[in-house]
Amino acid sequence: MACTRCTRDNKKSSSILLVIIISVPALSPGWVYTQAQEEFLEAGEDTPHVQCDQEHGQQIDNSHTVLQKIAQLYAERLLSDITLDVGGRLFPAHRLILCASSNVFQVMLMNPSWSEAQESLISLQEEPPCQEVFGDFLRYLYTGRVHLTHEMALPLLRLADKYNVRDLLRLCTKYLCGHVVTAASFGQLVSWLHYTRLCYHGDIMATCQDFAIWNFERLARSPDFHLLDLELLVALLSNSSLVVRDETTVFYCAAEWLQAQEEKVEDNQEFRHLVCEVMSHVRFFMMSAKHLAALLLHPFTSRFKEIITEGMRLAMNFQSQRSLPQNCPPSALIPRLYTAEVWSVHWTLENFPLLPAYGVSTLMFSTPASLVDMEAGPTYDWVLELYPKGVCFKRFYLLIVQGTLEMPEHVYKTVRLSLTLKDIADKIVRVNVGILIFSSQDGHEYIHKVIKKPFVFSNDSRMLNIDDLIPYDELNHRTFTSPYLIGPAGDSLKIQIIITPSSITS
Ligand SMILES: *[C@@H]1O[C@H](CO)[C@@H](O)[C@H](O)[C@H]1NC(C)=O
Ligand SMILES: *[C@@H]1O[C@H](CO)[C@@H](O)[C@H](O)[C@H]1NC(C)=O
Numbered sequence: 001m002a003c004t005r006c007t008r009d010n011k012k013s014s015s016i017l018l019v020i021i022i023s024v025p026a027l028s029p030g031w032v033y034t035q036a037q038e039e040f041l042e043a044g045e046d047t048p049h050v051q052c053d054q055e056h057g058q059q060i061d062n063s064h065t066v067l068q069k070i071a072q073l074y075a076e077r078l079l080s081d082i083t084l085d086v087g088g089r090l091f092p093a094h095r096l097i098l099c100a101s102s103n104v105f106q107v108m109l110m111n112p113s114w115s116e117a118q119e120s121l122i123s124l125q126e127e128p129p130c131q132e133v134f135g136d137f138l139r140y141l142y143t144g145r146v147h148l149t150h151e152m153a154l155p156l157l158r159l160a161d162k163y164n165v166r167d168l169l170r171l172c173t174k175y176l177c178g179h180v181v182t183a184a185s186f187g188q189l190v191s192w193l194h195y196t197r198l199c200y201h202g203d204i205m206a207t208c209q210d211f212a213i214w215n216f217e218r219l220a221r222s223p224d225f226h227l228l229d230l231e232l233l234v235a236l237l238s239n240s241s242l243v244v245r246d247e248t249t250v251f252y253c254a255a256e257w258l259q260a261q262e263e264k265v266e267d268n269q270e271f272r273h274l275v276c277e278v279m280s281h282v283r284f285f286m287m288s289a290k291h292l293a294a295l296l297l298h299p300f301t302s303r304f305k306e307i308i309t310e311g312m313r314l315a316m317n318f319q320s321q322r323s324l325p326q327n328c329p330p331s332a333l334i335p336r337l338y339t340a341e342v343w344s345v346h347w348t349l350e351n352f353p354l355l356p357a358y359g360v361s362t363l364m365f366s367t368p369a370s371l372v373d374m375e376a377g378p379t380y381d382w383v384l385e386l387y388p389k390g391v392c393f394k395r396f397y398l399l400i401v402q403g404t405l406e407m408p409e410h411v412y413k414t415v416r417l418s419l420t421l422k423d424i425a426d427k428i429v430r431v432n433v434g435i436l437i438f439s440s441q442d443g444h445e446y447i448h449k450v451i452k453k454p455f456v457f458s459n460d461s462r463m464l465n466i467d468d469l470i471p472y473d474e475l476n477h478r479t480f481t482s483p484y485l486i487g488p489a490g491d492s493l494k495i496q497i498i499i500t501p502s503s504i505t506s
Pocket of ligand 2: 425426459
């Protein structure tokens with residue numbers, strides 16, 4: 001129940017409180033009253049939290065001053081009872097604080113059977129990046145404050161892992177998940193991927209991996225791409241949701257990675273195995289004759305004939321005679337999400353806030369009907385309709401046996417995309433529909449979300465509806481700007497639609 005009188009007398013009670021606070025340090029001798037604290041009290045932003053009870057007594061929570069005092073211990077190294085040696089740098093500290101934040105320190109410092117229990121100088125073995133941020137780590141243990149940047153977030157996460165500081169772990173996880181694009185721009189994504197996979201940080205790992213799959217060319221251009229380990233590269237290259245310009249681009253990215261490994265691998269035979277393993281994930285069947293011909297000029301083609309030339313030969317064979325090799329892996333016949341113009345269309349809705357509620361935008365485009373002769377063959381004609389601000393069905397009358405039935409107006413709060421195939425006649429058309437949704441993080445535009453739907457168009461199902469393309473409230477929120485509205489003015493919704501046959505044989 002609210003205590004109204006106390007709330008009304010707010011001003012008075014806070015002035016009384018100020019007196020109380022000031023008197024606290026004065027009562028405790030030995031407490032050094034510092035400039036910083038004075039400023040802190042004067043600023044008044046942290047006025048103690050006051051709760052009134054029924055008898056108008058006051059529950060006073062002034063706990064932040066305790067924090068302030070502990071922070072002071074760190075700043076002044078007062079009464080330090082232990083020194084941590086981290087790569088030659090000495091950090092005076094307090095056993096009590098270390099043990100309170102970390103059960104690893106607890107075991108290390110309180111167990112008498114450990115030699116550390118008695119020592120007052122303890123040497124900690126940390127990797128160089130972790131040594132760099134150790135001071136920030138220690139300050140966090142005293143103050144709960146840390147200024148995270150993309151460079152230090154991962155080393156701090158590693159320290160939080162090692163010493164099991166759960167709260168810091170949560171902070172770092174949240175930061176890393178929210179800054180994957182920045183990490184990619186600064187050549188750190190690969191180390192984030194490697195570490196989070198090693199230590200089972202599922203959330204960060206999944207966010208990094210989604211980014212890598214959906215923005216593969218960006219990763220391939222970044223300076224740390226060649227540091228990617230084989231297992232992760234294969235996980236990317238074998239994924240059919242990989243978003244990439246075309247399959248030749250996959251080949252060139254793979255070749256670039258391989259060239260960087262050649263210096264590291266000493267044995268020629270070993271390198272040959274590596275080329276074989278990596279190139280087996282390139283889907284030569286997805287390349288046009290023109291692209292295949294261009295690959296002949298690549299230095300790898302003559303060096304590794306048995307792998308590359310063979311893949312090219314099979315692909316050309318299929319294009320001329322439609323014959324598939326015996327033990328062809330099924331994935332080799334499946335297209336990825338190709339962003340080349342022939343398969344895809346960009347769609348930008350500008351001035352998004354001014355678009356009418358329940359309005360629809362329409363776009364028409366065509367894509368090749370076959371993966372084999374994509375340049376000159378027949379095409380499918382599509383009609384795309386986008387309802388970015390919900391769908392409204394007007395009131396209408398239904399004719400039934402007993403007369404007419406009035407159907408009331410219906411509104412669906414969803415962001416819907418409808419895709420219709422024109423002139424279907426009585427064909428059966430199997431396609432993969434991919435929708436890329438763009439967003440922006442720290443000024444870098446990137447693909448934030450991908451929806452991939454296999455669909456069969458036929459006489460009975462001529463239209464594919466995809467609801468909740470983006471959660472309605474995330475796009476149409478009244479109070480905050482949607483992360484999906486980007487561009488120079490921050491008011492454009494940007495998507496890209498990709499439609500390919502679902503397999504080379506369909
Ligand atoms: C392919 O990548 C997507 C996006 O990261 C992921 O959701 C999916 O599980 C991956 N597929 C396979 C087979 O690993
Ligand atoms: C599909 O529809 C067309 C025209 O509406 C019709 O001529 C054709 O027979 C139908 N085919 C099948 C398989 O239902």
